[in-house]
Every structure is written in structure tokens, then in C-alpha cells.
Amino acid sequence: MRIFRDRTVFDESYRPKKLLVRNEEASALIARYRSRLADMAGFTDVSLIYGSIGRVGIGKTTVAWHVGKSMEEIARASGSVLKYVYLNVFGAPSLHQILSMIADQLDLGVSVRGSSALEALKFIVDYLYRRDTYLLVTLDEFQSLLLSSKISEDDLYTLLRVYEEIPSKDGINRISFLLVANDHRVMAYMRERIPQVESQVSFRLHLKAYSSRELETILRQRAEEGLEAGVWDERLLELISEYFGDDKGGDGSARKAIITLRSAAELAEVQGAHRIEEQHVRRAISESALAYMPLEELRSLSLHELFILLALAEVGMEKGDWSTTGELKEKYDEVCHRFGQSPRAHTQFHSYLRELSTLGLIELRLSSKGMRGRTSLMRLPPEIPLDRMKEVLESLIKEKGEGEWS
Ligand SMILES: Nc1ncnc2c1ncn2[C@@H]1O[C@H](COP(=O)(O)OP(=O)(O)OP(=O)(O)O)[C@@H](O)[C@H]1O
Ligand SMILES: [Mg+2]
Numbered sequence: 121m122r123i124f125r126d127r128t129v130f131d132e133s134y135r136p137k138k139l140l141v142r143n144e145e146a147s148a149l150i151a152r153y154r155s156r157l158a159d160m161a162g163f164t165d166v167s168l169i170y171g172s173i174g175r176v177g178i179g180k181t182t183v184a185w186h187v188g189k190s191m192e193e194i195a196r197a198s199g200s201v202l203k204y205v206y207l208n209v210f211g212a213p214s215l216h217q218i219l220s221m222i223a224d225q226l227d228l229g230v231s232v233r234g235s236s237a238l239e240a241l242k243f244i245v246d247y248l249y250r251r252d253t254y255l256l257v258t259l260d261e262f263q264s265l266l267l268s269s270k271i272s273e274d275d276l277y278t279l280l281r282v283y284e285e286i287p288s289k290d291g292i293n294r295i296s297f298l299l300v301a302n303d304h305r306v307m308a309y310m311r312e313r314i315p316q317v318e319s320q321v322s323f324r325l326h327l328k329a330y331s332s333r334e335l336e337t338i339l340r341q342r343a344e345e346g347l348e349a350g351v352w353d354e355r356l357l358e359l360i361s362e363y364f365g366d367d368k369g370g371d372g373s374a375r376k377a378i379i380t381l382r383s384a385a386e387l388a389e390v391q392g393a394h395r396i397e398e399q400h401v402r403r404a405i406s407e408s409a410l411a412y413m414p415l416e417e418l419r420s421l422s423l424h425e426l427f428i429l430l431a432l433a434e435v436g437m438e439k440g441d442w443s444t445t446g447e448l449k450e451k452y453d454e455v456c457h458r459f460g461q462s463p464r465a466h467t468q469f470h471s472y473l474r475e476l477s478t479l480g481l482i483e484l485r486l487s488s489k490g491m492r493g494r495t496s497l498m499r500l501p502p503e504i505p506l507d508r509m510k511e512v513l514e515s516l517i518k519e520k521g522e523g524e525w526s
Pocket of ligand 1: 131133136175177179182338375
């Protein structure tokens with residue numbers, strides 16, 4: 121009995137032909153670019169898709185890609201040519217590297233390796249003019265360009281306001297951008313480094329984490345395309361989407377939901393089962409939770425750092441959301457006493473916090489300005505399930521304690 125009809129449907133690079141969820145958001149963007157395409161003023165839009173802090177796998181890249189590919193088709197249908205170029209700029213390539221990636225994807229026919237960035241840009245603008253071709257470029261992970269010292273403000277302006285630097289021969293601008301960034305902080309970074317571009321961003325699309333209903337739709341599409349009929353049923357999809365749905369306390373990641381469905385199917389396959397059963401799904405879910413437990417890092421921590429994380433997990437479980445330093449310190453003191461240890465003083469406590477935040481085990485942010493000014497807020501990274509984290513920490517504390525207390 122076969123379980124999979126097509127395994128590639130579960131690959132990260134697989135793009136479903138139809139966007140069943142987020143279709144409206146994508147359509148709004150498409151409408152913008154489409155109207156710009158018809159506009160005599162030229163195709164010079166800069167729009168932005170961003171997510172929420174700490175949330176990954178929520179469809180940012182997928183929506184951008186869908187918009188780009190749809191624009192290619194729309195242009196074709198109206199007798200013009202538009203090319204979509206997708207670039208991930210994580211790791212902050214230089215302006216020249218970005219331009220040569222664009223040139224490669226456009227099949228420019230000339231090498232820009234030996235030329236300066238401005239020359240490369242001129243090649244691209246000329247090419248688009250000669251072929252009367254429009255270009256839509258996605259810079260995914262855009263915040264890493266803004267945070268990098270390798271790329272200057274001038275570089276960013278040159279890229280995003282090409283038409284000022286190098287006007288097309290016929291005066292028609294042909295390059296638009298669809299930027300993708302992790303979260304709203306990208307706006308502040310832009311205001312800081314490239315305020316003129318920031319004020320020009322015409323459309324900002326904020327994507328939230330997926331709800332369980334949205335995940336269910338996404339999973340159903342994958343199941344229909346990638347699994348044999350009769351080996352899965354709705355109940356299984358529900359189980360997964362309820363676990364990961366943002367409304368059910370999950371982190372709302374389509375990526376994790378899809379990977380979990382794939383693992384459940386693989387488990388059924390290796391066990392020679394005729395269909396995917398609930399037990400396979402449960403195994404897959406618990407393995408996905410384990411996979412996000414940063415055990416290596418946790419093992420390397422000192423006892424008091426473990427106490428702090430345990431305290432943070434407990435405050436999180438009691439009140440949800442972000443904790444203040446005061447709340448955390450109070451819980452930490454309580455945890456220390458529970459394990460028969462005396463709490464560390466403030467200075468040491470704060471230096472542990474910084475250390476944990478550097479390791480990525482604590483997320484830190486400043487509260488909005490309140491009556492007593494700004495205070496630090498913290499929480500455990502949202503991909504870590506708090507109850508699991510608490511169990512793991514308690515057992516690590518006991519392990520360590522046995523060493524240190526005996
Ligand atoms: N609306 C959707 N319909 C179908 N599949 C989706 C949808 N949204 C996300 N996915 C799938 O979920 C996975 C993660 O999505 P995507 O890469 O777009 O998330 P992201 O927000 O860009 O994540 P990251 O923050 O890690 O960059 C991909 O496999 C993608 O195909
Ligand atoms: Mg992405």
C-alpha cells in the first residue's frame with residue numbers, strides 16, 4: 121500500500137499552484153502592481169510584506185512568490201512582458217552581488233562580473249528598455265540588508281530608486297520591488313537608514329501567524345496533492361492544525377504543520393500501515409516539539425541560568441505573553457528557594473539575562489513607554505512549548521544539582 125502519491129509536495133521549495141489561504145492579501149498586492157503596470161508614470165512601486173516578531177513559516181515568502189508569478193501571467197495576458205526575480209538577501213550580499221544575481225536571472229547575455237555596480241545597473245536598465253520588459257524584484261529577508269554594515273545607504277538608494285540614478289532612455293520606469301521582512305521593526309530600520317524609501321513604500325502587508333482553520337486548509341491541499349486517497353482523513357489534519365494553530369496556543373507555522381504531516385505519513389510508511397493513524401500523528405507532533413528543544417545549549421548552562429529559564433517558563437504558563445523583569449526576578453527567587461539555593465543578586469541576575477538573550481534562549485524587548493518609563497520584557501522563544509521546556513529544565517536541574525550539591 122502506497123502512502124505518498126508525490127513526496128515533493130512536502131518539500132520546502134514546493135509551491136502549490138493555487139493559494140487557498142492568504143489569497144485575498146496576495147490579490148490586494150497584485151491589484152497594486154497591475155495598476156502600476158498600466159500607469160504611464162511607470163512601474164516604480166515599492167511594497168512590503170512583513171510578519172510578526174519570532175514567527176516563522178507564516179507564508180511571507182509564499183505570498184511574495186505568488187504575487188510575482190501572478191504578475192508574470194497577468195502581463196503576458198495583456199501582451200506585455202514582466203519578469204519576476206526572487207532574491208534572498210540573508211547574509212547581506214553587496215550591491216554588486218545583488219545586481220549580478222538579477223542579471224543572471226534575467227539572462228542578460230553579458231557578464232557584469234568585471235563592471236562596477238553602476239555599470240551593472242545600467243546594463244539591466246538598458247536590457248529592460250530594449251526588450252520593453254518590466255521587472256519585479258523580491259528582496260526576501262530584507263532586514264538583513266538594513267542591518268548590515270556591508271551595504272551603504274547610497275547602495276540602498278541606488279537599488280531601490282534606480283529611476284533617479286539611471287533613468288530609462290524612453291523615460292519609462294520598469295523596475296518595482298516587493299520587499300519581504302520578518303517583522304515591523306523593518307520600518308524603523310528603514311526610517312533610520314533610507315527614510316526616502318520608507319516614505320515611498322505604498323503598501324504594507326502584515327501577515328499574522330496562521331489560525332488552526334487556515335492550517336487545516338493548507339494541510340488538506342498538501343494531503344490531496346501529495347498523499348494517496350484513502351490513507352488520510354480530516355481528523356488527522358485537525359489534530360495537527362489544532363496543535364499548531366495560533367488561536368490554539370501554537371505558533372501558527374505552516375512549515376511545522378506541513379513537516380508534521382509528512383513525518384506522520386513517513387511513520388505510517390515505515391511501519392507498513394495501510395493508512396496514517398492518529399498514533400502516527402501524535403508521534404510526529406511530539407517529535408516536532410522535541411526537535412525544537414535546544415538541548416545542547418541548555419546542557420551547557422549553569423544552574424542559575426537554568427533556574428531563570430524555568431522561572432520564565434512558569435511565569436509564561438501562568439500569565440502567558442511577555443514577563444517584566446520584576447515578575448521574572450520574583451519567580452526566580454521562588455524557584456531558587458524551591459531547590460534549596462540562594463538567589464543571585466541583581467547584577468549577576470542581569471548579566472545572566474543578557475547571556476541567555478545572546479544565546480537566543482530568551483527574547484528581550486522594551487515595553488512601550490509607560491508611566492515609569494521603559495522596562496524590559498522577556499519570554500521564551502515561541503517555538504519552544506512551555507510545558508515541555510519546564511519538564512526538560514527540571515530534569516536538567518536535578519542532573520546538575522546532583523553533581524553540584526553532593
Ligand atoms: N498560504 C499558504 N498556502 C500553502 N502553503 C503555504 C502557505 N503559507 C505557507 N505555506 C507553506 O509553508 C512553508 C513556509 O512558508 P513560507 O516559507 O512562505 O513562510 P515564511 O513566513 O517566509 O517563513 P520564514 O519566516 O522562515 O521565512 C512553505 O513550505 C510554504 O509552501
Ligand atoms: Mg521566508
